[in-house]
Amino acid sequence: MSLLELQRAVARAVMQPLTASQNMQRRAPGGGSMQRYAARFIKPNDRLTSFERLEIYNKQYWFRVLDSLIEDFPGLRAVLGERRFDAMAEQYLVAHPSRSFTLRHLPSQLVPWLRKHPKWAGKDQKLALDIARLEWADIEAFDAKAEPPLEQKDLLQTNGSDSGAGAAKLKLTLQPYLRLLDLHYPVDDLLLEVRKEDEDTDFASNAFAERRKRKRVRAVAKLKPSEIFLAVHRIDNSVYFRRLEREEFAILSALGNGKTLGAAIQPAFRNSAVPTEEQPEKVQTWFATWAALGWFWHPQKKHPPR
Amino acid sequence: MSASRFNGFTDYGIGIGLRSPHYHHILTRKPVVDWFEIISENFMIDGGRPLQILDQILEQYRVVQHGVSMYFGSAEKLNREHLRRLKDLVKRTKTPWLSDHLCWGSVDGRYTHDLLPMPYTFEAAKITAQKVKAVQDFLEIPVAVENVSSYAEYHESEMTEWEFLNEVVERADCGILLDVNNIYVSSQNHSFHPLDYVNSVPAERVAQIHIAGHSKYRKYILDTHDHPVIDPVWKLYERAIQRVGHTATLLEWDDSIPSFQEVHDEALKANKFLSASVLAEAV
Numbered sequence: 085m086s087l088l089e090l091q092r093a094v095a096r097a098v099m100q101p102l103t104a105s106q107n108m109q110r111r112a113p114g115g116g117s118m119q120r121y122a123a124r125f126i127k128p129n130d131r132l133t134s135f136e137r138l139e140i141y142n143k144q145y146w147f148r149v150l151d152s153l154i155e156d157f158p159g160l161r162a163v164l165g166e167r168r169f170d171a172m173a174e175q176y177l178v179a180h181p182s183r184s185f186t187l188r189h190l191p192s193q194l195v196p197w198l199r200k201h202p203k204w205a206g207k208d209q210k211l212a213l214d215i216a217r218l219e220w221a222d223i224e225a226f227d228a229k230a231e232p233p234l235e236q237k238d239l240l241q242t243n244g245s246d247s248g249a250g251a252a253k254l255k256l257t258l259q260p261y262l263r264l265l266d267l268h269y270p271v272d273d274l275l276l277e278v279r280k281e282d283e284d285t286d287f288a289s290n291a292f293a294e295r296r297k298r299k300r301v302r303a304v305a306k307l308k309p310s311e312i313f314l315a316v317h318r319i320d321n322s323v324y325f326r327r328l329e330r331e332e333f334a335i336l337s338a339l340g341n342g343k344t345l346g347a348a349i350q351p352a353f354r355n356s357a358v359p360t361e362e363q364p365e366k367v368q369t370w371f372a373t374w375a376a377l378g379w380f381w382h383p384q385k386k387h388p389p390r
Numbered sequence: 391m392s393a394s395r396f397n398g399f400t401d402y403g404i405g406i407g408l409r410s411p412h413y414h415h416i417l418t419r420k421p422v423v424d425w426f427e428i429i430s431e432n433f434m435i436d437g438g439r440p441l442q443i444l445d446q447i448l449e450q451y452r453v454v455q456h457g458v459s460m461y462f463g464s465a466e467k468l469n470r471e472h473l474r475r476l477k478d479l480v481k482r483t484k485t486p487w488l489s490d491h492l493c494w495g496s497v498d499g500r501y502t503h504d505l506l507p508m509p510y511t512f513e514a515a516k517i518t519a520q521k522v523k524a525v526q527d528f529l530e531i532p533v534a535v536e537n538v539s540s541y542a543e544y545h546e547s548e549m550t551e552w553e554f555l556n557e558v559v560e561r562a563d564c565g566i567l568l569d570v571n572n573i574y575v576s577s578q579n580h581s582f583h584p585l586d587y588v589n590s591v592p593a594e595r596v597a598q599i600h601i602a603g604h605s606k607y608r609k610y611i612l613d614t615h616d617h618p619v620i621d622p623v624w625k626l627y628e629r630a631i632q633r634v635g636h637t638a639t640l641l642e643w644d645d646s647i648p649s650f651q652e653v654h655d656e657a658l659k660a661n662k663f664l665s666a667s668v669l670a671e672a673v
Contacts, residue, residue, distance in 0.1 A: 085546060087514050088465035091497040091506075098502055127543045129581065131609040137542040140610070145502050182501040185459040185472045186431050229436035261437065321439040 090125055097121060098141045099181055101174050106146075108139035149177055152187045156223060157194075158282055159215040159275040164206045172204040188227070191220055211307065214267045218275055218325075221263035221316040225323045228261035233378030252346030256339050256380045263316040264328075264337050268309050272325040317377065326377075331356050332370050336379075392636045396532050396565030396597040398486030402638035403664065405454065406657050409643070413443055415650040423654065425452040427640045428483070431459055434475040444482070453483045454598070454638070456567075457490035459501065460525060462535060462558075463508045463518045464494040473528055480529055487532040487597050489567040490525075492518065492555060507540035510547035510554035519561030526564060534565035534597040537587075539575040539604070539613035551576065552590040565597035568634075570626040571619065571642075575604050575611045584622075588629050596634040601627055601660065602642040616645035618656050624663075631663045635671060639664065 085093070096113040103109055112121035119135045126134035153173045154161060161169040180193040195216050198205050205212035234256070313333035315326045328336070331352045338348035353363055374380065393399045405425035408416075415421070426447060433444050447453060460472065480488065493505040508514050526533040537555055549557070559566055568591060570584075577584035601624075603617030619627075619641070631637065641657035 086465075087509065087511070087517060088497070090509055090544065090546060091465055091494055094506065095497045095500065095502060098504070098506070099500070125544050125546065127545055129543075129579075134542075136609075140541040140612075141502075141504060141506065144504055148503055182503060183499050184501065185469055186434065187503055188435070227435040227438035227440060230438070318438065321437075321442050 085125065093121075093125060094138075094141075097138055098145045100142065101178060102143065102146050106143065108135065108142045146174075149182065149187070149190065150174070152190055153177075153194075156191055157216065157219050159219050159271065159278050160212060162274070162278045163208075163212055163215050168204075168206060172198075175201070175204055188223065191223065195220055210268045210309070211271070214269045215271045215274065217265055218267070218271050218314070218316070221265055222275075222323055225261045225263050225316045225318055230259060230261055230318065230321075230378075231257075231381035233259070234375070234380040234382055252344060254345045255342065256345065257383055258336065258340045259317070259379050259381055261318050262336075262340075262379055264333060264340060265314045265316065266333060267312050267314060269307055270310050270312050271307075272312070272314055272327070274307060276325075315379075317379065319377070329358075329366075329370075331358060331366070335367070335370070336374070394565075394594065394597070396487065396534060396595055397638060398532055400486045400638070401636070402452065402454070402486075402598075403636075404657050404660050405638065405640045406653055407456075407640065407642050407644065408447065408453070409647055411647050412650040412653070417443070417446055419650075420450060421650065421654065423451060425454055425638070427454050427456045430455045430457040430476055430479055430488070433482075434472075434479055441482075448483060453485060454640075455479065455483055455485040455488045456536075457488065458505070459495060459503065460490040460521075461495045462490065462492060462521045462525070463514060464496045464521075465517060466497060466499070468521055468524060469496075473525065477529055480531060485531065487534055487565065488529065489534040489536050489565075489598060491538050492535040492558060493538045505538045507538065507542055507544075508554065509544040510549045510551060512548060512557070515554055515557040515561060519558045522558065522562035522564050526562070532565055532597065533562075534567040535559065535562075536567035536569050536600065537572050537576075538569075539572040539579075539611075541579055541610055541612075543580055550582070551580075552587045556590065556592060559592065559595050564595070566591060566595045567598045567600060568596050568630055569600035569602070570630055571600065571602040571604060571623050572613060574620075574623045574626055575613045578611045584626050585629060588626055588633065591630075591633075593634040596630070596637055598638045598640065599627065599630060599634075600640055600642055601657075614645055615642045619659070624659070627660065628663045628666075631667045632670075636664055636667050 097118070100109055100113050108118060110118050112118040119133070122134040122138040126137050128134045128137070150170065150173055164172060176194055176197050179197060182190050195213065198213055198216055202209045313328040313330055315328055315336070317324055317326060334352035335348045338352065349367060358366055392401050403424040405427055406423060408426040408428045428444065433440055435441065457476070491505050493508060495502045495504050495506050508518070522533055522535060535558060537551065555566065570588065573584045573587045577587065601619050602613070602615045603619055605612045605614040605616065639660045641653065643653050643656070647653065
């Protein structure tokens with residue numbers, strides 16, 4: 085058996101899901117007995133069979149990857165319930181095993197996968213997708229790059245002119261860490277609540293913590309739909325959620341898609357409830373806030389080399 | 391081994407692993423620590439808090455990089471994106487040497503995120519050594535390979551684990567990160583004498599030593615890094631130091647992590663053996 089063949093055979097067994105009682109399956113990948121499969125390449129010793137030795141690695145693999153998803157998606161776990169989440173996570177990992185040197189990328193396909201497989205998303209797929217999108221955005225915002233933010237003078241230089249016509253043609257680039265989400269449920273509140281609960285759980289007894297968790301899951305199930313727009317962003321390298329108005333979200337999304345300022349602003353107010361006379365002031369306030377938060381940068385203005 | 395080409399001609403003492411529960415203590419109290427070992431993969435990112443913390447640590451302390459997913463022993467090609475990011479981090483930390491494990495963990499582009507044991511064959515030694523060499527050439531710093539704890543052995547093996555280690559490091563002309571806890575764990579799981587291993591390692595290539603705790607189960611021992619170092623492991627460490635002399639030593643504590651002080655105090659127990667080696671060299 086070549087090195088590659090051996091590694092393929094071991095990996096197939098190690099990455100095969102555990103049984104419901106968290107042991108290695110009796111059936112080998114591709115059929116047949118796992119006892120015989122393991123004995124083909126693993127030596128037994130005086131205490132453990134080939135099966136038992138391989139099982140140590142099979143368990144380690146699943147405990148590690150499942151723990152990683154559990155840690156990254158406490159909100160989705162609260163929404164689905166622990167058992168349903170664990171079953172969903174296993175199915176997802178079978179379909180999308182890690183293809184990166186870091187576990188950080190493990191959930192990168194979770195949202196599209198969940199969209200394609202609604203049966204794993206619980207009773208309310210929209211809610212499950214919302215919370216999964218928020219938690220993935222949170223992971224991405226945490227360690228994405230931050231570019232030097234645009235200052236007022238940079239804005240004028242980029243523009244070439246401070247005239248209205250020049251400003252309309254202006255293109256602004258959003259910070260790589262900024263994520264914009266349109267959601268059906270106020271899952272930002274939910275996630276903050278779940279995190280608070282998890283922090284409190286560290287100081288509570290197991291039984292008490294479990295009771296609180298169940299109560300929380302019931303509360304989650306009653307969460308009412310309410311359309312929200314959210315920016316997941318960073319201040320001082322901490323991730324924050326900021327609610328946006330519908331028009332604000334539309335402008336930022338259009339800028340993020342490479343539209344000019346003019347092309348971004350006008351369509352954002354189509355069918356808007358904001359009275360026309362109030363729109364210029366709104367836009368001005370939003371831009372001042374976004375600039376203060378450092379959400380824009382200029383691709384030509386890079387970090388100096390370290 | 392003190393100051394050699396395998397550790398970038400440095401003379402580091404006792405370090406501990408940089409772990410997030412200790413960040414606040416380290417940054418506010420600034421304890422005296424000779425050096426910190428970081429897990430490279432935790433910092434191979436584009437930005438955010440982890441890199442901010444790392445930069446603050448680098449202002450005050452010496453840092454050595456330790457990787458967990460290069461998988462020198464995987465039959466597939468090296469991951470170029472991994473290497474590119476690793477090199478960026480090497481430039482940032484100025485690590486004098488870098489280590490990763492003598493194991494495999496990925497195949498056909500799928501990662502297990504585990505340190506899977508190698509079959510001790512000449513084919514595997516050749517492939518592994520080629521990859522270590524390639525990484526060393528690309529990064530332009532010394533690379534040390536670490537022996538892992540293992541729970542399984544293959545029928546395919548043609549030599550002992552320490553013979554395999556020697557075969558790889560000679561072919562790759564690289565250093566060794568000798569983990570004496572891993573030697574102890576594997577010796578219990580595979581019924582060999584741990585001193586046979588320690589006594590067979592080419593002393594001049596040992597760039598660094600790892601010590602750690604583990605967990606004992608009924609039929610095997612798991613390398614869990616969640617306990618203090620046990621006496622038999624200290625004995626192996628003592629023997630290793632007798633052979634290799636004063637060597638950069640690091641305590642790994644990755645689970646159920648106690649206070650910074652407790653971890654540091656445990657690591658500093660190694661001083662007893664390091665001091666004895668300095669005395670012996672002086673006589």
